[in-house]
Amino acid sequence: MAYKKSIYLRAKQALDDRRRASEARYWQRHAEVVAACPEIDALERQLAATGAEVVKLAARGESSSAQIARLSAENLELQRKRAELLQTAGFPKDYLENVYTCPACRDTGSCGSYYCKCYLDLIRQTAKDAIPAAAMLKNCTFETFDLSYYSDEVDPALGLSHRRVMTTVVAFLKDYCSSFSPASKGLLMLGKTGLGKTHLSLAVVNRLIDRNFNVYYGTAQNILDRLQKEHFSRGTTDEELDDDLYRSDLLVIDDLGTEMVTSFTVSALYNLLNTRLGNGLPTVFNTNLQLSELEQTYSQRFTSRLMGSCDIIEFHGRDVRQQKRNRA
Numbered sequence: 001m002a003y004k005k006s007i008y009l010r011a012k013q014a015l016d017d018r019r020r021a022s023e024a025r026y027w028q029r030h031a032e033v034v035a036a037c038p039e040i041d042a043l044e045r046q047l048a049a050t051g052a053e054v055v056k057l058a059a060r061g062e063s064s065s066a067q068i069a070r071l072s073a074e075n076l077e078l079q080r081k082r083a084e085l086l087q088t089a090g091f092p093k094d095y096l097e098n099v100y101t102c103p104a105c106r107d108t109g110s111c112g113s114y115y116c117k118c119y120l121d122l123i124r125q126t127a128k129d130a131i132p133a134a135a136m137l138k139n140c141t142f143e144t145f146d147l148s149y150y151s152d153e154v155d156p157a158l159g160l161s162h163r164r165v166m167t168t169v170v171a172f173l174k175d176y177c178s179s180f181s182p183a184s185k186g187l188l189m190l191g192k193t194g195l196g197k198t199h200l201s202l203a204v205v206n207r208l209i210d211r212n213f214n215v216y217y218g219t220a221q222n223i224l225d226r227l228q229k230e231h232f233s234r235g236t237t238d239e240e241l242d243d244d245l246y247r248s249d250l251l252v253i254d255d256l257g258t259e260m261v262t263s264f265t266v267s268a269l270y271n272l273l274n275t276r277l278g279n280g281l282p283t284v285f286n287t288n289l290q291l292s293e294l295e296q297t298y299s300q301r302f303t304s305r306l307m308g309s310c311d312i313i314e315f316h317g318r319d320v321r322q323q324k325r326n327r328a
């Protein structure tokens with residue numbers, strides 16, 4: 001249960017950039033302040049020294065010692081004096097403090113021996129930004145999925161209303177996310193265009209990234225383009241591609257059936273699904289095609305592998321995108 005390595009490296013880089021920027025901000029303000037009020041320089045040094053001493057004692061496990069209490073009191077007194085001097089010199093009292101994106105860890109990413117929440121958030125955000133549909137991902141959550149677009153009139157063919165069906169689908173997918181492990185089954189989402197398959201797939205991606213799973217999302221076309229590129233540049237191993245397509249905890253393939261179908265894509269998809277199953281990893285497929293059309297397009301071999309490894313979810317309703325255009 002971890003993101004791919006490149007995510008951690010990128011997040012670390014972003015944190016380092018953030019810290020360098022806040023340090024630069026600090027020293028610029030420090031120079032300004034000391035020019036106006038030289039006494040502040042000595043105060044800052046004392047503050048840094050007492051702060052470092054407290055950290056050292058805490059690291060030795062002496063967090064409740066009388067010495068720490070004394071140092072902390074001293075530190076507070078120094079801070080009070082600094083605020084006073086700053087204000088007298090015409091600066092905001094927190095002028096030297098509010099340079100950090102995260103005051104809790106001063107942009108170091110750690111609080112004592114723990115990672116700071118800001119760093120964990122940054123890692124999560126980096127994982128989301130790495131998804132090709134990152135911009136859409138932000139807006140497609142379970143919370144923003146609007147069931148009011150689905151009629152509450154009973155559909156005679158189903159014996160249920162579309163809203164009822166879709167409420168069940170949403171509940172199922174939420175459960176899928178909260179109990180997800182790489183041993184979970186895959187999903188096959190079926191339904192006409194504009195019924196929310198992409199929205200709910202991205203909602204799943206969002207939830208699972210929040211739970212620190214390595215999830216990759218792409219349209220069938222995107223994914224096949226990557227596979228094709230790799231296929232024709234033999235000899236170079238693409239670690240990122242392996243991480244995304246073969247080793248991700250969950251791979252979501254959207255819009256299956258809208259890509260250019262060739263004998264290469266048909267066998268590439270089959271191999272992809274098979275390799276993931278061999279690695280014990282689930283895949284989510286979304287398609288506007290019906291099962292019979294899937295069989296015709298991708299062979300019976302592929303479709304039966306798909307059906308055997310996925311729970312089938314059927315979407316019902318009237319094209320939501322069309323309705324939104326009409327409402328607008």
Ligand SMILES: [Zn+2]
Pocket residue numbers: 102103104105106107108109110116117118119
């Ligand atoms: Zn922090």
